[in-house]
Amino acid sequence: MWFWKVSWGKWDAIWTYSPITTAAISADSRPVLYHCVDNIAAQPLMPAEAIDRYETELVHTADLIFSTAPDLTDRLRRMGADNVIEHTNVVDFEHFGKEYRMRDDSESSRRPSPRTIGFVGALSRYKVDLQLLRRVAEKYPDADVVLIGQIGEGQPGETLAELKDLTNVKLLGPKPYSELPGIISTFDVALLPVPINPYTRSMFPMKFFEYLACGIPVVSTRIPALEKFGDSAFIADTDEQFVEYVKVASTVSRNWRDNARTLASKYTYRERTAEMCCMLDRLLASKSGSVDGTL
Structure with missing residues (x-):
């Protein structure tokens, strides 16, 4: 309807x-x-x-x-x-914030690279830069790159061919809304690898505040809707910067995570x-x- x-x-x-x-x-x-x-x-x-x-x-x-x-x-x-x-766009903060896990600052600072890198959303080529996802998976071979969502939504025939040979990419399919907070809370870093095209230039990703409500740092490509949130996310201008930001984001402090949740609670x-x-x-x-x- x-x-x-x-x-x-x-x-x-x-x-x-x-x-x-x-x-x-x-x-x-x-x-x-x-x-x-x-x-x-x-x-x-x-x-x-x-x-x-x-x-x-x-x-x-x-x-x-x-x-x-x-x-x-x-x-x-x-x-x-x-x-x-x-x-x-906004977030059901009570729903996504309920699984927030308090993390010790030393837990992130001791880690040489993230263990779990995640994305939740439609796995369609016009919404997700598959080559950029591949670069992330190749850069962090010891991390699980967890992808939650329907493959090819709006683009029938999509196979995610660029990712099929990568053993650390985990395609878990769609998950019930009730399970998403628990899944997202296991991420060290959440991704918004958005390709730049006429559709995405006009989008505000629903997952942005959902990630932040869970206290998870976000790495995103630069789209107009997120420009004003540059202090609360890692917004990359190039593929190289995006890949490097993944490691930087995985080391954020608990205070940074708390501030991200505070921001999400306002939307x-x-x-x-x-x-x-x-x-x-x-x-x-x-x-x-x-x-x-x-x-």
């Missing part, structure tokens, strides 16, 4: 995540909120021209628009949107939903003439 008809207090509205729903909601008289979380048109096998056309229409129809990344905001504004509010579903619903309430009240409010 790509959109919901929601009730908030005494108000009714339509909340949609996909431009493709434009045709279905265009005849509805209720206020429309568009929550833009991806550049869907840039995904493989998508009807890009049709999506762009629908999204342009939706931008001019929506009463309120939320986006999750700077490039999405810029794209929507180029389409004519003047009511975009940018919010990052929660509970707080974000309350904030968004408050904005929706003000919008609907102003449209009904109950108040003369502005967003």
Whole structure:
């Protein structure tokens, strides 16, 4: 389901995540909120021209628009949107923070290299730089490179051929949501090896705050959405830097991990939903003439 008809207090509205729903909601008289979380048109096998056309229409129809990344905001504004509010993706902090393991600083500082390097997410070529993963596995042959997720999601036929001959790469497949905090907490370093393309330039990785909530240092390629979090992650400009940052990240102190968790605790579903619903309430009240409010 790509959109919901929601009730908030005494108000009714339509909340949609996909431009493709434009045709279905265009005849509805209720206020429309568009929550833009991806550049869907840039995904493989998508009807890009049709999506762009629908999204342009939706931008001019929506009463309120939320986006999750700077490039999405810029794209929507180029389409004519003047009511975009940018919010990052968030985390279920209570869920992912529950497995946090207090680590002694000496535990990391004595270790010559990480033992477990992990990634959680869709193992698709447009989302994951497979060659970069290979370089990490080759650089740290004594570490297990643990990959959790569906192979080829959105890209049928993907085989991860670049990784098949590496004995330290462990392809564990998808895992239940309930098990992810326990799995992530075993990582010494968590990876976001994101290739740079039109889709990823507009993404905010859900796993970023999930990793930090578990107290695990993150090494990522440089994508626009993570620029402002450079003090809380190891963001690499080159493949060589990415590979070296893995070792550096594995030696962070317990204080660094605690600070990472504190950051993640500020970006929660509970707080974000309350904030968004408050904005929706003000919008609907102003449209009904109950108040003369502005967003």
